[in-house]
Amino acid sequence: MPTKSTLALAIAAGLTWSAGAQAQETVKVGVILPYSGPFADAANQLDAGIKLYMQQNGDMVAGKKIEIVRKDTGGPAPDVAKRLAQELVVRDGVDIIAGFALTPEALGAADVATQAKKLMVVMNAATSVVTEKSPYIVRTSVTIPQVNYAFGKWAFEKGGVKQAYTLVADYGPGHDAEKSFAKGFTEAGGTIVGADKTPVANPDFSAFVQRVKDASPEAVYIFVPGGGQPAAIGKALSERGLTPPATRIFGQGELTHPEALESMGGNARGIVTTFHYTLEREEPLNNAFVAAYREANNSRSPDLFSIGGYDGMHLIYEALRKTNGDTSGDALVEAAKGMAWDSPRGPISIDPETRDIVQNVYIREVQEVGGKLQNVIIDTIENVKDPLHGASN
Amino acid sequence: MADPSANQATIAGTQAWIRRQGRWSPYEIAFWIAVFVPFFFFPTYLTLASQIAIAALFALSVDLILGYAGIITLGHAMFFGLGAYAAGLLTKTGWGEPLTGLLISGAFVALVGFVVSFVIVRVQHLALLMITLGLGLLTLELANAMSWLTGGTDGLQGVSVWPIFGTFDYDLWGYTAYSYTLAVLFVGLLIARRIVHSAFGLSLRGIRENLNRMPAIGAPYQRRLQVIYTISAGMAGVAGALLTQTTSQVALDVLSFQRSADVVVMLILGGTGRLYGGIIGAIIFMVARDQLAGINPQYWYFWIGILLMIVVLVMPKGILGFLAQLWERIRR
Numbered sequence: 001m002p003t004k005s006t007l008a009l010a011i012a013a014g015l016t017w018s019a020g021a022q023a024q025e026t027v028k029v030g031v032i033l034p035y036s037g038p039f040a041d042a043a044n045q046l047d048a049g050i051k052l053y054m055q056q057n058g059d060m061v062a063g064k065k066i067e068i069v070r071k072d073t074g075g076p077a078p079d080v081a082k083r084l085a086q087e088l089v090v091r092d093g094v095d096i097i098a099g100f101a102l103t104p105e106a107l108g109a110a111d112v113a114t115q116a117k118k119l120m121v122v123m124n125a126a127t128s129v130v131t132e133k134s135p136y137i138v139r140t141s142v143t144i145p146q147v148n149y150a151f152g153k154w155a156f157e158k159g160g161v162k163q164a165y166t167l168v169a170d171y172g173p174g175h176d177a178e179k180s181f182a183k184g185f186t187e188a189g190g191t192i193v194g195a196d197k198t199p200v201a202n203p204d205f206s207a208f209v210q211r212v213k214d215a216s217p218e219a220v221y222i223f224v225p226g227g228g229q230p231a232a233i234g235k236a237l238s239e240r241g242l243t244p245p246a247t248r249i250f251g252q253g254e255l256t257h258p259e260a261l262e263s264m265g266g267n268a269r270g271i272v273t274t275f276h277y278t279l280e281r282e283e284p285l286n287n288a289f290v291a292a293y294r295e296a297n298n299s300r301s302p303d304l305f306s307i308g309g310y311d312g313m314h315l316i317y318e319a320l321r322k323t324n325g326d327t328s329g330d331a332l333v334e335a336a337k338g339m340a341w342d343s344p345r346g347p348i349s350i351d352p353e354t355r356d357i358v359q360n361v362y363i364r365e366v367q368e369v370g371g372k373l374q375n376v377i378i379d380t381i382e383n384v385k386d387p388l389h390g391a392s393n
Numbered sequence: 394m395a396d397p398s399a400n401q402a403t404i405a406g407t408q409a410w411i412r413r414q415g416r417w418s419p420y421e422i423a424f425w426i427a428v429f430v431p432f433f434f435f436p437t438y439l440t441l442a443s444q445i446a447i448a449a450l451f452a453l454s455v456d457l458i459l460g461y462a463g464i465i466t467l468g469h470a471m472f473f474g475l476g477a478y479a480a481g482l483l484t485k486t487g488w489g490e491p492l493t494g495l496l497i498s499g500a501f502v503a504l505v506g507f508v509v510s511f512v513i514v515r516v517q518h519l520a521l522l523m524i525t526l527g528l529g530l531l532t533l534e535l536a537n538a539m540s541w542l543t544g545g546t547d548g549l550q551g552v553s554v555w556p557i558f559g560t561f562d563y564d565l566w567g568y569t570a571y572s573y574t575l576a577v578l579f580v581g582l583l584i585a586r587r588i589v590h591s592a593f594g595l596s597l598r599g600i601r602e603n604l605n606r607m608p609a610i611g612a613p614y615q616r617r618l619q620v621i622y623t624i625s626a627g628m629a630g631v632a633g634a635l636l637t638q639t640t641s642q643v644a645l646d647v648l649s650f651q652r653s654a655d656v657v658v659m660l661i662l663g664g665t666g667r668l669y670g671g672i673i674g675a676i677i678f679m680v681a682r683d684q685l686a687g688i689n690p691q692y693w694y695f696w697i698g699i700l701l702m703i704v705v706l707v708m709p710k711g712i713l714g715f716l717a718q719l720w721e722r723i724r725r
Contacts, residue, residue, distance in 0.1 A: 035690035044691070072690035078548050078642040083440045090566050091437035104548040104644040111641065115565050127547055171537065172546035200537070 026065045027320060027327055030088035031099040032081055032109060035072040042101050042305045043072075046123055048297050049309025050098075053317075056292065061317050062325035069094060078108030085109035089116040095327035096121065098312055101305065103127040103172065110134040119319070119332040123312035124305055127176060128388040131356045136329045138336045138355045140315050140348075141308035142276045144173055145180035147252060149387040150361045151274035152184020155219065158363075158379060159272070161248055163191040165217040167208055169224050170197035177223040177252055180387065185221075193217050200225065205236035213240050219248035222255060230260035234267040244270030253277070253375075256366050258301055261373045268366045268373055277307045277345040278362050280374045289344035302344075311343050315350070347383075354389040407592075415590030424669065428575055432568075439567030445679045446574035447635050450581045452659045452671025454628035457585060459657070460666035461594065462621050463601030464513060467522055467653050468529025469629055474648030476502045476630025478536065478543060481552045481643040489555040491638045495577065498634035499627045506626020510619040517604070526650070533648040548644030552637060563639060570639040577635055578672075581628055585668055588624065597621055601666075658697075662704050664711025673713055 031050065033043035050068065059066045069092050071084040081100075088094040089112060097113060098121040100106035106125035110133035113120035122130055122139040128146075131137045155161050166182060168174035174197065182192050194215045196208050212220050220242065224233055237243060253275025254260070261268050279290060279301055289310070293302040302310075315336055320327070322335035333355065340349035348359040361384045364375035431442045451473055458464040479498035488494065509528065516524055536543045544550055556562040561569045588594050600607050600614045607614045637643050646652065655678065656671075663674025681700060685693035708715035
């Protein structure tokens with residue numbers, strides 16, 4: 001039906017044209033996040049980061065007004081994320097797509113960024129491979145190998161641990177964390193004496209912790225999803241006497257984030273974690289960020305999602321400034337490559353080759369400060385790149 | 394079904410009745426004309442329209458067992474998801490042709506459905522609900538555990554589907570995706586129509602109404618239920634395969650309980666035991682979801698809940714059932 005499709009194309013072209021005409025004054029940013037469903041909390045924290053940045057920096061950049069169009073995936077739902085990205089491009093006429101709390105959703109939308117030639121800013125999804133899926137993707141969050149590979153090396157070289165046990169949740173991020181920690185640790189000279197995987201939903205940790213105890217390792221590396229699990233595993237560990245300093249406990253930052261610390265109580269003392277953002281890091285930029293964030297969000301503290309959204313917006317603003325308002329995907333990606341700035345988390349930059357973030361990795365220990373448990377930075381590994389990029393080539 | 398002692402006239406009468414039931418009504422024809430409307434008036438909604446068509450095919454497959462044969466299920470996403478993964482894995486073996494991919498995935502899932510049906514036909518009511526629910530959850534966990542095959546939570550990577558007939562590639566607007574899914578939905582509906590308006594379809598309704606009575610009139614039910622369950626599973630598998638092919642994505646959510654529940658919600662909204670109930674339900678559910686989520690990304694499910702409650706309270710037979718009743722009343 002040549003006539004039908006010509007007509008439809010004509011209408012379509014008309015709509016794009018009007019969207020294009022509008023883009024003269026505004027830059028539309030489509031934000032795709034799981035605003036509803038099990039990851040709604042993460043999405044809202046990320047969104048609060050976006051809002052705070054815009055509140056502090058205004059919505060005008062390079063003479064254009066920034067407009068945010070929010071879309072919910074209810075995810076994890078890559079097919080929905082892909083459809084929303086398509087719709088944002090063809091219907092809403094967005095110039096940039098952003099958000100992406102979850103890896104499958106970022107991977108789902110990646111093809112659309114390539115096809116439509118739009119800048120895609122990944123503000124959370126933490127699997128290494130994400131940025132390789134499209135030349136238009138730039139990431140402002142973190143990758144799991146980035147923080148854990150460096151941590152594995154550190155554990156042997158500076159942590160003084162010769163052998164360790166790994167205990168991770170049995171899903172993608174857990175597997176990644178286990179692999180990269182073990183890689184860093186063994187490359188440095190350490191030995192992994194045992195590895196176990198716990199169920200993602202409602203695990204009973206006591207049996208697993210007992211197995212760890214029977215192996216009596218110097219240290220145990222733990223990765224569990226946030227929520228109620230850090231407290232549960234903390235309790236299981238202390239019940240069986242697996243506590244620092246007798247047994248060192250390592251993990252990624254989520255294990256000891258403020259809410260988890262509160263529910264873990266004294267069990268958390270001495271746990272060493274690795275992360276790219278530390279709420280308590282004493283530094284003027286971070287202090288101001290935390291204070292402003294708490295004020296805007298009912299005294300809720302920012303977390304890794306918030307900082308990903310905040311820095312993602314900074315990248316969008318600065319890239320637009322550099323291109324002088326040119327919103328073409330190619331120009332924006334070029335502008336983003338190699339960009340470096342001071343974020344509340346510390347100095348960060350975008351690797352021009354992989355378009356992935358380069359940042360400091362902080363090694364923190366849970367200590368009591370003024371009667372309250374918090375993550376105290378005991379070491380900083382500077383300018384860490386994701387160790388997996390290019391590894392497959 | 395034929396009773397050997399019945400005379401020729403009764404048989405002829407029954408056959409004529411079945412044929413009459415199977416005639417195309419003007420509403421149906423109007424509906425199939427209306428599906429072309431998005432091409433001209435909502436070209437920016439074609440991707441959504443293609444996903445609605447997929448959901449409609451899935452709902453149709455559930456209607457065949459739930460609406461016509463009375464097999465309640467809360468785990469049909471199992472077949473949808475298996476179809477989706479089958480289609481995705483097939484492209485990874487190097488065969489990305491979509492039409493044969495659809496058939497192979499459908500056949501594979503029908504086979505799984507056939508195996509499962511041996512359990513399904515032996516239980517009823519709550520036990521059936523629990524078994525379908527359990528099988529669905531087990532499949533999801535299995536897919537999660539077998540991340541070497543399925544990609545786990547990150548989803549299956551490297552799915553690449555060839556253009557349809559080697560020429561029509563999947564565009565950003567969704568012209569190809571919608572045309573393709575619509576065509577498959579139409580074929581699915583033709584098959585469902587043929588089944589429903591046949592002696593076999595009639596016997597299914599008999600089973601739904603009174604399970605114990607059917608053997609008494611010489612119609613054993615287990616074999617029939619197995620047949621329809623297998624067909625339904627295959628159709629759900631084709632719907633899942635369509636999703637993979639049009640989005641080149643497969644992730645664990647294709648197997649989720651949410652998907653099994655949503656499809657039942659669609660059916661209840663539209664009306665069970667009517668071929669178009671699932672289709673209308675899918676349209677209303679997906680459009681409402683899209684619009685409500687656009688207005689308020691955080692709390693749209695609240696409004697879906699309200700909508701469902703209103704429909705269930707005011708129109709117990711679904712929207713189509715309600716319209717049919719209304720029509721009856723006007724005619725009288």
